[in-house]
Amino acid sequence: MRVLVVGSGGREHALAWKLAQSSQVTKVFCVPGNGGTATHPKCVNMPMLPVDLEGIGRFALVQGVQLVVVGPEAPLALGLADHLREQGLLVLGPGRAGAQLEASKVWAKTLMQAEGIPTAPAQVFREVAPAQAYIEQQPLPVVVKVDGLAAGKGVTVAQTHAEAVQAVQAALVEGKFGAAGQQVLVETFLPGEEVSILALTDGKTLYPLLPAQDYKRVGVGDTGPNTGGMGACAPVPWMTTALQQRVEREIFQPLLAGLQRRGIDYRGVIYAGLMVTPAGDPVVVEFNCRFGDPETQAILPLLDSCLLELAVACAQGRLAEVPPPVWKPGYTATVVLASGGYPGEFVKGYPVRGLDLAEATGALVFHSGTRRERNQIFTDGGRVLSVTGYGPTLEAALAQAYGAVKHISFTDCYYRDDIGWRLRRA
Numbered sequence: 001m002r003v004l005v006v007g008s009g010g011r012e013h014a015l016a017w018k019l020a021q022s023s024q025v026t027k028v029f030c031v032p033g034n035g036g037t038a039t040h041p042k043c044v045n046m047p048m049l050p051v052d053l054e055g056i057g058r059f060a061l062v063q064g065v066q067l068v069v070v071g072p073e074a075p076l077a078l079g080l081a082d083h084l085r086e087q088g089l090l091v092l093g094p095g096r097a098g099a100q101l102e103a104s105k106v107w108a109k110t111l112m113q114a115e116g117i118p119t120a121p122a123q124v125f126r127e128v129a130p131a132q133a134y135i136e137q138q139p140l141p142v143v144v145k146v147d148g149l150a151a152g153k154g155v156t157v158a159q160t161h162a163e164a165v166q167a168v169q170a171a172l173v174e175g176k177f178g179a180a181g182q183q184v185l186v187e188t189f190l191p192g193e194e195v196s197i198l199a200l201t202d203g204k205t206l207y208p209l210l211p212a213q214d215y216k217r218v219g220v221g222d223t224g225p226n227t228g229g230m231g232a233c234a235p236v237p238w239m240t241t242a243l244q245q246r247v248e249r250e251i252f253q254p255l256l257a258g259l260q261r262r263g264i265d266y267r268g269v270i271y272a273g274l275m276v277t278p279a280g281d282p283v284v285v286e287f288n289c290r291f292g293d294p295e296t297q298a299i300l301p302l303l304d305s306c307l308l309e310l311a312v313a314c315a316q317g318r319l320a321e322v323p324p325p326v327w328k329p330g331y332t333a334t335v336v337l338a339s340g341g342y343p344g345e346f347v348k349g350y351p352v353r354g355l356d357l358a359e360a361t362g363a364l365v366f367h368s369g370t371r372r373e374r375n376q377i378f379t380d381g382g383r384v385l386s387v388t389g390y391g392p393t394l395e396a397a398l399a400q401a402y403g404a405v406k407h408i409s410f411t412d413c414y415y416r417d418d419i420g421w422r423l424r425r426a
């Protein structure tokens with residue numbers, strides 16, 4: 001079977017790597033792919049392909065692709081999955097209507113409120129004056145979120161009322177986020193521990209994947225600006241079976257029912273970003289309509305089942321016919337190596353050295369922003385590599401990941417040396 005993976009990050013490298021493990025998979029087209037997928041024997045990068053709906057659809061049909069796996073949210077929000085399904089292709093990823101779960105925080109909040117899914121109380125505003133009046137009544141910190149997709153930059157956890165009002169003004173008056181910022185949510189801050197629960201669903205049956213913890217801030221100790229994610233660990237030891245069952249019962253089941261009620265046939269991944277409050281209750285911080293990055297690089301190496309089989313069953317709407325995912329014992333830890341300056345400005349195009357030595361440690365080196373030119377890998381993005389270690393304990397997984405990271409070098413390489421710290425306390 002020929003498969004096509006849309007995207008160019010570490011998540012997509014991990015997806016292509018895992019899909020390629022199936023003996024049924026003959027070729028994985030990566031659109032556009034990166035330096036890591038360029039080196040995989042079953043993968044073919046398509047950097048020249050126009051990443052538009054028609055271009056991908058035409059290419060998939062001509063090449064006899066049967067399954068398309070969409071990594072990022074933006075093409076899903078544009079309706080890529082709808083377009084491909086109209087061409088008769090199998091797709092892992094929701095259509096435009098389902099992608100609103102991520103593409104409109106107001107839509108997602110309305111759905112959660114209607115379906116009784118636990119989430120932080122919030123109000124929607126289109127004008128500054130009422131938002132300001134509301135903000136000034138709120139305890140601190142207070143959270144301001146722009147409605148639409150903002151590449152991870154649309155959330156402000158404001159420590160002062162002035163900072164919150166400024167975030168509202170940036171969106172509603174200065175138009176900093178364009179159309180994505182025409183509405184804002186002002187949301188109550190939730191204290192607690194964050195966990196990412198991803199699940200595969202065909203809109204009827206839902207199989208959660210192992211819980212993961214993402215380290216989003218750029219700085220050690222979870223300080224500094226938010227990034228796409230600087231590291232991840234899986235599974236999360238304190239996510240007990242009882243807590244996972246509550247997440248299914250209180251969050252995923254009502255969500256599926258709500259999607260069905262709205263006529264949405266959701267076939268893909270639902271990513272629930274949760275806060276587990278000090279009282280021990282899981283509350284939704286956000287939904288994403290896709291796999292997480294770098295959570296995927298931590299979760300997929302633990303998956304013992306065939307991802308192709310699960311993905312095809314999801315896409316065909318017969319997930320109940322295949323067994324739920326089976327997991328390897330043990331833990332993974334993923335450390336992201338970034339270009340110095342990220343998530344701000346950074347320079348690309350530096351040669352990356354030591355990849356062979358890093359892989360020789362047994363760690364998995366997933367490429368994020370890299371490109372290959374004449375057998376040399378160069379940096380090509382903010383997040384450059386995601387290195388995943390595996391072991392019987394979280395400590396062992398971290399040791400393998402950091403042991404491999406030591407071998408890798410490129411100019412201005414930056415990584416956090418404390419991934420996993422929240423899980424190591426206690």
Ligand code: AMP
Nearest residue numbers: 120143152155187188189190191285286
């Ligand atoms: P998002 O871009 O929606 O993932 O939000 C970025 C980060 O902001 C989340 O991972 C949380 O750490 C934080 N955050 C968002 N909403 C809340 C909230 N209501 N309470 C506390 N933290 C939040």
Ligand code: GLY
Nearest residue numbers: 214229292293294
């Ligand atoms: N790691 C966060 C995300 O994928 O949105």
